[in-house]
Amino acid sequence: MDAFFASVELLRYPQLRGLAVVIGGGRGRADALLRERYPDTPTDRIPPEAFPRLQDYVGRGVITTATYAARQFGVGSAMGMMKAARLCPQAIVLPVDFDEVRRYSRTFKDVIREIAPVMEDRGVDEVYIDFTDVPGGQREGGRVLARLIQKAIHAATGLTCSIGVAPNKQIAKMASEFDKPNGISVVLDEDLQARIWPLAVRKINGIGPKADAKLQRLGVRTIGELAACEREWLVQHFGRSTGAWMHDAAWGRDDRPVVTESEPVSMSRETTFERDLHAVRDKAALGAIFTDLCERVAADLRRKGYVGRTIGVKLRYDDFRIATRDQTIETGTDDAATIRRVAGLCLKRVPLDRRLRLLGVRVGKLEPAGAAAGSAPTLAREDTPDLFAS
DNA sequence: TCTGGGGTCCTAGGACCC
DNA sequence: TCTGGGGTCCTAGGACCC
Numbered sequence: 001m002d003a004f005f006a007s008v009e010l011l012r013y014p015q016l017r018g019l020a021v022v023i024g025g026g027r028g029r030a031d032a033l034l035r036e037r038y039p040d041t042p043t044d045r046i047p048p049e050a051f052p053r054l055q056d057y058v059g060r061g062v063i064t065t066a067t068y069a070a071r072q073f074g075v076g077s078a079m080g081m082m083k084a085a086r087l088c089p090q091a092i093v094l095p096v097d098f099d100e101v102r103r104y105s106r107t108f109k110d111v112i113r114e115i116a117p118v119m120e121d122r123g124v125d126e127v128y129i130d131f132t133d134v135p136g137g138q139r140e141g142g143r144v145l146a147r148l149i150q151k152a153i154h155a156a157t158g159l160t161c162s163i164g165v166a167p168n169k170q171i172a173k174m175a176s177e178f179d180k181p182n183g184i185s186v187v188l189d190e191d192l193q194a195r196i197w198p199l200a201v202r203k204i205n206g207i208g209p210k211a212d213a214k215l216q217r218l219g220v221r222t223i224g225e226l227a228a229c230e231r232e233w234l235v236q237h238f239g240r241s242t243g244a245w246m247h248d249a250a251w252g253r254d255d256r257p258v259v260t261e262s263e264p265v266s267m268s269r270e271t272t273f274e275r276d277l278h279a280v281r282d283k284a285a286l287g288a289i290f291t292d293l294c295e296r297v298a299a300d301l302r303r304k305g306y307v308g309r310t311i312g313v314k315l316r317y318d319d320f321r322i323a324t325r326d327q328t329i330e331t332g333t334d335d336a337a338t339i340r341r342v343a344g345l346c347l348k349r350v351p352l353d354r355r356l357r358l359l360g361v362r363v364g365k366l367e368p369a370g371a372a373a374g375s376a377p378t379l380a381r382e383d384t385p386d387l388f389a390s
Numbered sequence: 391t392c393t394g395g396g397g398t399c400c401t402a403g404g405a406c407c408c
Numbered sequence: 409t410c411t412g413g414g415g416t417c418c419t420a421g422g423a424c425c426c
Contacts, residue, residue: 328418
């Protein structure tokens, strides 16, 4: 989906179309404050000047999505709000309305599945679709079906998307970025050399900042240069599995199927504090946040019908280092008090000498609730650890 | 005035078992 | 006195993705 979070907001505030808008830095509806000043004005009539600006933003958030107008200024996803404010102070800032985003996410995926049932969910704004057995899926190399999907999504939601059609997922993913927004790109096997090989290795889905930097150091910049590397040489530098995978990716080889169903592996909740907290001095505040995180994970587990056996905590220190500790228990649980007790034991094993920036609670080794007989054993009261005592 | 939140997968060492 | 392989599970960290 094109600039998904921002596009969803623009449906509500069409008067902001064409303007630099960024989404991020908070959650909820943007209306709340605006409503005070414009109690009787329809949402789509509130003047753009009334909306909050990036230059007035104070906080630790990052940009979730930027409109194409904002991207002109160099603002983009995952960029800190404060840095974005320097680049484009006049941009309008809207919080993330997850309920609304999820609603549109479900809608566009339902539309796709109606047309092409073999669809793999890749997060809130992205999917893989297998055209192979869809009637007409091969016409014009898939372009006809891609166009049909775009039109159906637009009719149902008012949103646009970009589609890449290719012989496999790796190439399709790259092709989807060739013609944004609202574009379709068809890439065939014989186009590999002309259209894929000139791209930077970083464009391969799976090569991130670290692998990119290492490849640069080795003098490999483009996918074509990567394809020219000896497979064995890549294996020497990146290990058996990654090296071989890189070589295959560069040659456009990818036989992963489109997976329509999958079970979750873990569920977690984490939060970055408004200011860094100290384990001793801010013990009460931390304890309250910790309890809340446990309750939210437990609620997520119950809502989705899972129990988990591995319970863990995640800390981010003020220097951005991350520490995790986890512990596996006998029987899966979705109970907030049990999660808090076990997570509390994990917390006791992690150094708490530095200020903390983030705290998270995770439950893994999930299985559907009800699959396991019996209920989770609980620890005795007196085992409850003394949290955040230094 | 840097740097969110929710995920998956991989690696590597150690415990433990046969 | 020296020293097998194979396997699974647990734990911690890290890369990467949306």
